[in-house]
Amino acid sequence: MVKILSEKILLPAALFLVVALIPLFFGFNEYYTFTFSIILVYACASSAWNIIGGMAGQLDLAAASYVGLGMFMSGTLYTRFNIPFWIGMPLGGLVAAGFALAIGYPTFRFKLREFWYALSSIASVPILRTLFLVWEDVGGPIERWLGKPQPLLMRFGSFLPYFYILVAMLAAIIYLNYRIKNSKTGYYLFAIGADEEAAASLGIDVRRYKLKALITYAFILGMLGAIYVNLLGNYHPDHFDTFFTITVAAIGIIGGLGVIYGAPIVAFILVGLNEVARFSVGTIGGLPWVIYGVIMLGVVLFRPKGVGQLFNEAYVKIKRSLRRKRK
Amino acid sequence: MVSIEMLIGTAIVGLLVGCIYALGGLGLAFIYGILDFVNFGHGDFPLMLSMYVTFWFFVIFGLDPIFSPIAAVPIFFLLGILVYKTVARRTMKGPALSQIAATIGLMLMVRGLAQVVWSSDPRSIPSTIVRGSIEIGGILLPQSRLVGALVSIGAFIVIHYFLNRTYTGLCIRAITDDRVATEILGVNTERLYMLSFGIGIGLTSIAGAVMMTYSFVDPTIGLRYGLLLFVILCLAGLGTIKGVLFAGCILGVIEALTTVIWESRAAMLVVFIIFILMLWLRPKGLWGRR
Numbered sequence: 001m002v003k004i005l006s007e008k009i010l011l012p013a014a015l016f017l018v019v020a021l022i023p024l025f026f027g028f029n030e031y032y033t034f035t036f037s038i039i040l041v042y043a044c045a046s047s048a049w050n051i052i053g054g055m056a057g058q059l060d061l062a063a064a065s066y067v068g069l070g071m072f073m074s075g076t077l078y079t080r081f082n083i084p085f086w087i088g089m090p091l092g093g094l095v096a097a098g099f100a101l102a103i104g105y106p107t108f109r110f111k112l113r114e115f116w117y118a119l120s121s122i123a124s125v126p127i128l129r130t131l132f133l134v135w136e137d138v139g140g141p142i143e144r145w146l147g148k149p150q151p152l153l154m155r156f157g158s159f160l161p162y163f164y165i166l167v168a169m170l171a172a173i174i175y176l177n178y179r180i181k182n183s184k185t186g187y188y189l190f191a192i193g194a195d196e197e198a199a200a201s202l203g204i205d206v207r208r209y210k211l212k213a214l215i216t217y218a219f220i221l222g223m224l225g226a227i228y229v230n231l232l233g234n235y236h237p238d239h240f241d242t243f244f245t246i247t248v249a250a251i252g253i254i255g256g257l258g259v260i261y262g263a264p265i266v267a268f269i270l271v272g273l274n275e276v277a278r279f280s281v282g283t284i285g286g287l288p289w290v291i292y293g294v295i296m297l298g299v300v301l302f303r304p305k306g307v308g309q310l311f312n313e314a315y316v317k318i319k320r321s322l323r324r325k326r327k
Numbered sequence: 328m329v330s331i332e333m334l335i336g337t338a339i340v341g342l343l344v345g346c347i348y349a350l351g352g353l354g355l356a357f358i359y360g361i362l363d364f365v366n367f368g369h370g371d372f373p374l375m376l377s378m379y380v381t382f383w384f385f386v387i388f389g390l391d392p393i394f395s396p397i398a399a400v401p402i403f404f405l406l407g408i409l410v411y412k413t414v415a416r417r418t419m420k421g422p423a424l425s426q427i428a429a430t431i432g433l434m435l436m437v438r439g440l441a442q443v444v445w446s447s448d449p450r451s452i453p454s455t456i457v458r459g460s461i462e463i464g465g466i467l468l469p470q471s472r473l474v475g476a477l478v479s480i481g482a483f484i485v486i487h488y489f490l491n492r493t494y495t496g497l498c499i500r501a502i503t504d505d506r507v508a509t510e511i512l513g514v515n516t517e518r519l520y521m522l523s524f525g526i527g528i529g530l531t532s533i534a535g536a537v538m539m540t541y542s543f544v545d546p547t548i549g550l551r552y553g554l555l556l557f558v559i560l561c562l563a564g565l566g567t568i569k570g571v572l573f574a575g576c577i578l579g580v581i582e583a584l585t586t587v588i589w590e591s592r593a594a595m596l597v598v599f600i601i602f603i604l605m606l607w608l609r610p611k612g613l614w615g616r617r
Contacts, residue, residue, distance in 0.1 A: 119557050124603075130595060134592060246431060250431065290443065291439075293439060300418065301429065
């Protein structure tokens with residue numbers, strides 16, 4: 001019992017404590033808090049992507065659609081009607097999930113698979129972007145600012161509260177990942193990811209479970225959008241950004257499909273690197289993309305199970321050597 | 328109010344632009360149809376890169392973009408073979424997800440390199456031989472599009488004859504039907520795959536060079552044109568050359584007419600909505616065999 005506690009709960013708890021103490025290490029500097037919050041946004045999005053992309057094997061590239069819908073929903077509610085974010089957040093999630101259902105149901109119904117699914121999902125991003133650009137009551141070409149802080153409406157003057165909301169959210173997403181992975185749904189999803197036809201022939205309702213995974217993922221990303229809009233302080237149709245979606249999927253793939261801790265760790269390394277590259281070699285804007293691309297190619301060609309698998313192996317090795325020492 | 332002459336003129340210019348798009352789509356269809364390999368970053372790796380290479384040819388050697396395919400195609404053919412050897416051959420038989428992931432990696436790399444080398448400012452070529460326009464029956468036709476469309480139709484005819492009249496073309500058609508049987512008959516399928524990949528990349532690079540006569544290029548353009556190429560592929564379906572040309576023309580006309588009638592921002596919207604509806608309702612395309 002004690003052993004289970006120490007392995008299954010203590011290690012994640014220690015990790016989260018370290019993450020939660022990050023602002024303290026940097027003396028509550030707002031810039032660092034903001035940077036780490038952005039990293040956490042990517043970590044959350046990629047961990048959520050793991051449900052549909054990693055487990056169910058559907059390469060979904062619509063992350064920016066869901067995040068953007070969440071941003072527009074909660075941002076519009078706040079700027080127009082002064083509705084606080086703790087109401088706007090789940091509503092943003094619901095809108096994103098509804099959109100995912102509206103797009104996902106026919107997509108799975110008409111049996112779009114593999115890269116046609118990836119294409120149809122990535123096409124939804126420019127579609128939404130143009131729609132919001134043309135729909136000037138809500139979007140339009142001018143960015144809309146959220147205005148000055150109103151702590152009662154969950155609009156704080158500092159990035160710190162959002163940072164902690166994101167930490168809590170990442171913990172919740174990882175817990176959810178863990179629960180799904182070790183449940184019937186998780187086994188079904190892995191079966192679908194391995195071979196859809198074989199899974200269907202064994203009596204799994206493929207369409208329903210794929211849709212379930214997609215909606216869970218979209219709901220989380222919609223909620224994430226509500227936090228993201230607070231971090232940035234504005235929303236604009238350009239936030240339906242195709243390269244956001246590709247980054248999320250890239251982190252998920254580099255982290256390893258179906259590996260729970262892969263995506264967050266890779267997000268910390270890569271997005272952090274991106275930020276370091278931005279202020280050290282600021283003029284060379286494309287460098288992070290080159291790094292992403294090279295790492296991604298390397299991972300796919302030489303280590304198809306992802307970097308997460310490496311971490312797992314290292315963890316197991318360390319544990320073994322520790323045990324040996326004890327003996 | 329838009330006059331009828333203007334609509335007809337726009338539609339014809341759209342048709343010409345569509346022919347150029349179709350040439351880009353032909354490269355993609357070639358690779359997908361023959362190798363069953365999806366180059367997700369087709370808008371970046373051959374297309375955007377060839378636009379930048381054309382730009383470089385102009386800046387360094389003063390080569391006119393309409394002649395730059397002569398120099399660009401061999402380069403891209405070799406680059407294609409390099410990519411085939413390193414990326415495509417390893418992931419071709421693997422799951423679709425690893426193909427997509429590998430080509431997205433390639434796409435990110437090319438996009439980043441473009442931004443490093445050429446910065447993110449839009450680049451265009453100030454002057455070419457094919458400037459100005461010709462008036463035919465009261466309709467103004469820009470020369471650059473006209474010449475581009477002629478080049479692309481020429482390439483279509485060459486590819487048609489290559490596939491139908493030469494021995495190598497016959498072998499390529501045979502491996503799309505049954506790879507193992509072709510191999511048993513003593514055909515070196517590996518070399519044919521390499522050749523087709525190179526040709527596919529080369530064809531799209533011609534389209535990129537031609538586009539440079541009238542368009543600008545920046546690092547984000549790859550994704551936009553890339554999606555457009557996939558729309559053409561989806562509209563045309565697999566295993567047709569004629570279909571790719573028609574699909575490109577249809578898209579060009581739709582794009583041009585939407586810009587005039589509704590709004591320029593909405594042109595892509597209509598194209599993508601058609602794309603999604605096509606995927607849902609007729610996934611084998613309008614002219615496709617399977």
